[in-house]
Amino acid sequence: MGKQILMKGNEALGEAAIIAGCRFYFGYPITPQNEIPAYMSRRLPEVGGTFLQAESEIAAVNMVFGASAAGARVMTSTSSPGMSLKQEGLSYLAGAKLPCVVVNIMRGGPGLGNIAGAQGDYFQATRGGGNGDYRHIVLTPASVQEMAELTVLAFDLADEYRITVLILGDGYLGQISEALTLPEPTGKVFEKPWALTGAKGREPNKIASLKLVPDHVLEEMNLSLERTYNEISSRECRSESYLTEDAEYLLVAYGTSSRICRAAVNELREEGVKAGLFRLITAWPFPAAALKRASLKAKKILTVEMSLGQMIEDVRLSVDNPERVDFYGRSGGMLPETEEIKRRIKAYGN
Amino acid sequence: MRGKPIINIDKCKGCELCNGVCPVNIMSMSKTFNKQGVPYSVCIDEEKCTVCRACAIICPDMVIEVIKYEQG
Amino acid sequence: METKTKNYKYVYNRPESLVDKQTHYCPGCGHGIVHKLLAEILDEFGVRERAIVVAPVGCSVLIYDYMNIDGCESAHGRAPAVATGLKRVNPDSIVISYQGDGDLLAIGTAETIHAANRGENFTTIFINNAIYGMTGGQMAPTTMVGQITATTPYGRDPMDVGFPIRGCELINSLERPVFIERCSIHDFKNTLKTKKAIKKGIKNQIEGKGYSFIEILSTCPTNWGMKPQAAADWVKDAMVPYYPLGNFRDRQE
Numbered sequence: 262m263g264k265q266i267l268m269k270g271n272e273a274l275g276e277a278a279i280i281a282g283c284r285f286y287f288g289y290p291i292t293p294q295n296e297i298p299a300y301m302s303r304r305l306p307e308v309g310g311t312f313l314q315a316e317s318e319i320a321a322v323n324m325v326f327g328a329s330a331a332g333a334r335v336m337t338s339t340s341s342p343g344m345s346l347k348q349e350g351l352s353y354l355a356g357a358k359l360p361c362v363v364v365n366i367m368r369g370g371p372g373l374g375n376i377a378g379a380q381g382d383y384f385q386a387t388r389g390g391g392n393g394d395y396r397h398i399v400l401t402p403a404s405v406q407e408m409a410e411l412t413v414l415a416f417d418l419a420d421e422y423r424i425t426v427l428i429l430g431d432g433y434l435g436q437i438s439e440a441l442t443l444p445e446p447t448g449k450v451f452e453k454p455w456a457l458t459g460a461k462g463r464e465p466n467k468i469a470s471l472k473l474v475p476d477h478v479l480e481e482m483n484l485s486l487e488r489t490y491n492e493i494s495s496r497e498c499r500s501e502s503y504l505t506e507d508a509e510y511l512l513v514a515y516g517t518s519s520r521i522c523r524a525a526v527n528e529l530r531e532e533g534v535k536a537g538l539f540r541l542i543t544a545w546p547f548p549a550a551a552l553k554r555a556s557l558k559a560k561k562i563l564t565v566e567m568s569l570g571q572m573i574e575d576v577r578l579s580v581d582n583p584e585r586v587d588f589y590g591r592s593g594g595m596l597p598e599t600e601e602i603k604r605r606i607k608a609y610g611n
Numbered sequence: 612m613r614g615k616p617i618i619n620i621d622k623c624k625g626c627e628l629c630n631g632v633c634p635v636n637i638m639s640m641s642k643t644f645n646k647q648g649v650p651y652s653v654c655i656d657e658e659k660c661t662v663c664r665a666c667a668i669i670c671p672d673m674v675i676e677v678i679k680y681e682q683g
Numbered sequence: 684m685e686t687k688t689k690n691y692k693y694v695y696n697r698p699e700s701l702v703d704k705q706t707h708y709c710p711g712c713g714h715g716i717v718h719k720l721l722a723e724i725l726d727e728f729g730v731r732e733r734a735i736v737v738a739p740v741g742c743s744v745l746i747y748d749y750m751n752i753d754g755c756e757s758a759h760g761r762a763p764a765v766a767t768g769l770k771r772v773n774p775d776s777i778v779i780s781y782q783g784d785g786d787l788l789a790i791g792t793a794e795t796i797h798a799a800n801r802g803e804n805f806t807t808i809f810i811n812n813a814i815y816g817m818t819g820g821q822m823a824p825t826t827m828v829g830q831i832t833a834t835t836p837y838g839r840d841p842m843d844v845g846f847p848i849r850g851c852e853l854i855n856s857l858e859r860p861v862f863i864e865r866c867s868i869h870d871f872k873n874t875l876k877t878k879k880a881i882k883k884g885i886k887n888q889i890e891g892k893g894y895s896f897i898e899i900l901s902t903c904p905t906n907w908g909m910k911p912q913a914a915a916d917w918v919k920d921a922m923v924p925y926y927p928l929g930n931f932r933d934r935q936e
Contacts, residue, residue, distance in 0.1 A: 311771050316797035323761035327768020353758050457753040461732035467747050469756035626711030626911040632871040665871040667695040671715025677695035
């Protein structure tokens with residue numbers, strides 16, 4: 262066990278990326294994730310890496326495309342409006358089967374919105390915000406410790422499946438300072454025979470998503486992506502079930518809203534109410550089977566989000582008797598309140 | 612005779628650019644069609660070829676190679 | 684046949700860096716000429732096994748299928764960003780961003796200018812044929828005043844959509860590029876000059892000098908509605924007077 266240190270969420274994420282072997286970072290400033298590029302600009306030169314402030318979010322994600330094509334572990338980070346701009350690159354990365362890590366420290370929207378933490382980008386993250394038939398893995402940390410741990414995991418998953426892994430945090434997680442133990446490198450090594458390193462002693466490698474002729478090649482590529490997505494869905498669902506065994510009232514949340522829900526569950530339990538929390542760690546693949554199990558005894562399932570209701574659609578699709586599913590959320594950078602969650606739960610009992 | 616263009620007639624798309632660049636005007640187009648269904652590049656007087664390679668260099672489709680005869 | 688009775692050698696044949704494959708380009712298209720020039724130069728420097736071509740979106744999107752080297756796709760306009768990523772990871776690779784006028788001066792203007800401004804050590808080959816070829820002949824940022832295209836049916840009106848943009852002059856306002864030249868492939872002599880310019884651009888990269896920008900005036904016979912030779916003549920008569928040929932910068936240090 263390493264020793265505990267105090268770090269800001271964004272900086273812990275940056276350090277974890279370096280621990281994971283990330284040596285290339287391309288990004289564009291946007292609040293509330295600016296500590297990530299600032300941290301990388303300071304740390305990467307110390308470890309022989311490259312930090313480059315790009316001319317735009319679009320350029321940044323396309324530099325990631327190039328660096329990934331060259332075989333590097335590479336990352337970019339942004340916040341909601343910047344994430345919209347990156348969607349073009351994410352679609353191309355998916356089509357070209359290039360691994361990379363993209364961080365979205367969400368803020369209030371739509372449009373320029375504000376700079377407070379929010380969870381309004383769940384649809385964009387889990388449905389694919391760019392064009393075409395694709396998915397990427399979405400990890401949802403809920404603490405500074407997890408910001409670091411999931412970042413290390415993200416790089417391994419990206420290389421293992423040749424896929425983009427999105428770390429979906431929010432402004433509160435990015436800005437909060439907490440004690441954490443920095444993770445160790447996993448030591449996993451992934452060969453990249455497809456990387457563009459010059460055609461020396463081999464046939465030329467081509468990285469491309471364009472499949473014009475014959476007619477069926479694009480569908481074959483899509484079906485091959487689907488096989489990868491199915492494999493990920495069966496192997497990589499992650500979640501935490503907290504006091505769900507006997508839970509009559511199940512809260513479902515992720516990230517910052519799940520922290521508030523946990524406090525509500527603890528207080529409700531003290532008052533004798535059988536409440537539990539199901540927390541996503543992967544938003545895609547969605548841990549549907551685990552949620553179904555956790556919800557077996559629940560009379561009511563309250564989905565709590567920092568949005569007007571996006572994850573709730575996946576919750577409804579996952580559980581039996583979806584009429585049990587209810588919603589409480591705040592948007593525009595406002596936080597759900599413990600008291601309001603408790604009031605809702607108690608009202609179900611009447 | 613110094614050399615001549617070797618023309619891969621079936622690759623020719625019939626653009627005629629080789630006709631325009633030849634300094635001794637010995638490049639022309641065929642009266643018949645190739646597999647692509649277009650008139651193709653022909654050299655009408657190989658004796659006059661100066662081996663300047665202009666026809667080959669301007670050809671967008673790598674249709675023309677040029678050979679030079681060795682002395683003696 | 685005479686070739687059998689006499690000794691001979693090839694003085695022009697397919698470079699190793701070029702795949703022996705029929706291109707999808709229209710008859711007389713300038714892309715085929717420039718692909719060949721680039722392939723010859725990679726052969727001449729012996730860097731085929733280090734080379735990576737970044738393809739744009741546009742007619743030359745499939746250049747990676749025609750070059751016998753590593754190849755990378757890029758989203759429309761993003762070739763300089765992709766090239767930046769590739770080159771920063773493997774500084775020993777020889778990276779060429781091959782871009783058309785829409786890619787380089789419309790949708791990818793920011794990427795173009797900033798890669799040049801950073802002095803990224805790669806080579807940009809800019810094909811200026813004054814039109815969008817692949818999508819069927821729409822107005823490009825380099826379309827000539829009065830030129831009729833699919834989206835300027837009454838001719839390009841500079842009071843409405845601005846004057847054609849001169850790429851070399853724009854790049855020449857930046858400090859870090861080391862080599863900037865505009866050439867043309869409308870005739871044999873200029874094609875040889877074009878090869879010389881590309882060669883310089885690749886040499887600069889091999890020597891680690893920095894960013895080279897080679898603009899090549901080219902043809903689009905199909906979308907211009909001209910026979911290939913007439914299109915070549917139009918480059919000389921209509922484009923060259925507005926886009927002056929020559930070297931803008933050749934920094935040696």
